[in-house]
Amino acid sequence: MKIVDVKLQLAEIPLEEPFHSTWNPANPETTLFVSLVEVITDDGIHGYGAACDSSQLLAGIWESHIRPLLIGKDISEVEAINTGLVNASLYAFRPWCVEVAVWDALGKYAKLPIYKMLGGAKSRVLAYASTGELKSPEERAQDAQRFIEEGFTMMKLRAHHDDPFEDVRIISEIKKKVGDRIKIAVDANQGWFFSGNRVVAKWDIKKAIKVARALEEIGIEWLEEPLYGYDFEGLAELRKSTSLNIAGGELNAQVHEYRELLKHGCFDIYQMDVVLSGGFLQNRKVAAMVEAENKIYTPHTWTHGMGLAAALHMAGAVSNCPFIEYCYDPPHWNYTVRDLMLTEPLAVEKDGYINVPDKPGLGVEVNHELLDRYTVLRK
Incomplete structure (x- = not known):
């Protein structure tokens, strides 16, 4: 149940049609941004979480604040990990997809959906x-x-x-x-x-x-x-x-x-x-x-x-x-x-x-083939 590795993959998927959102007026959204976090345990479990941006800020503190926070932690230590992410959030832009990936791994270990x-x-x-x-x-x-x-x-x-x-x-x-x-x-x-x-x-x-x-x-x-x-x-x-x-x-x-x-x-x-x-x-x-x-x-x-x-x-x-x-x-x-x-x-x-997805963890499967095609950065 120990975390042995944590990875970050930034992907930018082009959209076929621009989306004119009200919260970003005059700047049509032409890309679906995905910051995918992968948490790997010594049991061979892979947990995933994702943010909705191509977070270069999160990548910038990956080695200094994220990996040291997670490597060696038991995946059940979510309170300690979340507290560490509060501190990391003072340096980076919303790192909460990391915690989601931990819960996904924990759910897969427990064979229970997160809810x-x-x-x-x-x-x-x-x-x-x-x-x-x-x-x-x-x-x-x-x-x-x-x-x-x-x-x-x-x-x-x-x-x-x-x-x-x-x-x-x-x-x-x-x-x-x-x-x-x-x-x-x-x-x-x-x-x-x-x-x-x-x-x-x-x-x-x-x-x-x-x-x-x-x-x-x-x-x-x-x-x-x-x-x-x-x-x-x-x-x-x-x-x-x-x-x-x-x-x-x-x-x-x-x-x-x-x-x-x-x-x-x-x-x-x-x-x-x-x-x-x-x-x-x-x-x-x-x-x-x-x-x-x-x-x-x-x-x-x-x-x-x-x-x-x-x-x-x-x-x-x-x-x-x-x-x-x-x-x-x-x-x-x-x-x-x-x-x-x-x-x-x-x-x-x-x-x-x-x-609500009823498979263990988040209960959804990541389309790795698509994300790999549009990856712009890996950590």
């Missing part, structure tokens, strides 16, 4: 179709009809125009077209900003309150990331000012930041990410903290197939996760694109639920 080792609350989770581009009301109404036919009962739209009331108008039109056939949530992507060729205007607290109250009238399920993710007082004030559920937290890091979010009463729905924000261990701790406040925990998942698999195991482990984000925006972001690094994509069933 059962972390609590085993359920084996299936209700999925909602999470879109990522801005489209016309007519196009989104067509998408909604497709989602309904595929079994989804909820979808998430983006609000990312410079004038947020243009978003309100569009969302209102979409809601009128789909009626009560599918529930709608809205993501404003205001929690963090990418400094690209075009930055969408920020919302302040007054603007966020006005938008939230307008969306109340439309009848949406929640408003996500309406303010900067570290504006604890502003988020708390907004939540008190609206009957809408407020969601967020995808890029807040580690348990202490979530303690502050909870202490201020910032959200009704907490969306910590396994791969981006602390690994399985810290997500499990935060999910318990959120449950103690009688709030919803549901992991953020807009990464790729490996990230979704990790999120599914967290969702299946806890009792306060009623639904999960399923990144899906055809034609440019189909689940087959999202899951290119897997031998089989993670698909939703006809009743709108998705099964």
Whole structure:
């Protein structure tokens, strides 16, 4: 059960069609980035985890901070490894895929899927179709009809125009077209900003309150990331000012930041990410903290197939996760694109639920042939 080696493989897979995400405006995504970590034990077990970037920063501290942290450790020493990664994260960019790989190896050793080792609350989770581009009301109404036919009962739209009331108008039109056939949530992507060729205007607290109250009238399920993710007082004030559920937290890091979010009463729905924000261990701790406040925990998942698999195991482990984000925006972001690094994509069933992988560890198989073809760096 000792870790004898740990490897890093950075791959950049070209996409056939560019994806115009709202969180990176004017910079279409043309590449699927995968940072694959492989943990090898003296028993011959190989555990895998992956981030959604081509992390040269992680590669830069691989020999100095990652290998010394893991080599010789028992794979069951996840608390010590996670603590070490907290320190490593001060030097590198989100090293949590390393911890995911350790859990994958541990699950394979124990012959159990990760969600059962972390609590085993359920084996299936209700999925909602999470879109990522801005489209016309007519196009989104067509998408909604497709989602309904595929079994989804909820979808998430983006609000990312410079004038947020243009978003309100569009969302209102979409809601009128789909009626009560599918529930709608809205993501404003205001929690963090990418400094690209075009930055969408920020919302302040007054603007966020006005938008939230307008969306109340439309009848949406929640408003996500309406303010900067570290504006604890502003988020708390907004939540008190609206009957809408407020969601967020995808890029807040580690348990202490979530303690502050909870202490201020910032959200009704907490969306910590396994791969981006602390690994399985810290997500499990935060999910318990959120449950103690009688709030919803549901992991953020807009990464790729490996990230979704990790999120599914967290969702299946806890009792306060009623639904999960399923990144899906055809034609440019189909689940087959999202899951290119897997031998089989993670698909939703006809009743709108998705099964938590039930094989040991993460329960998914890496498409090594594809990743090897597009590898840009190995450590």
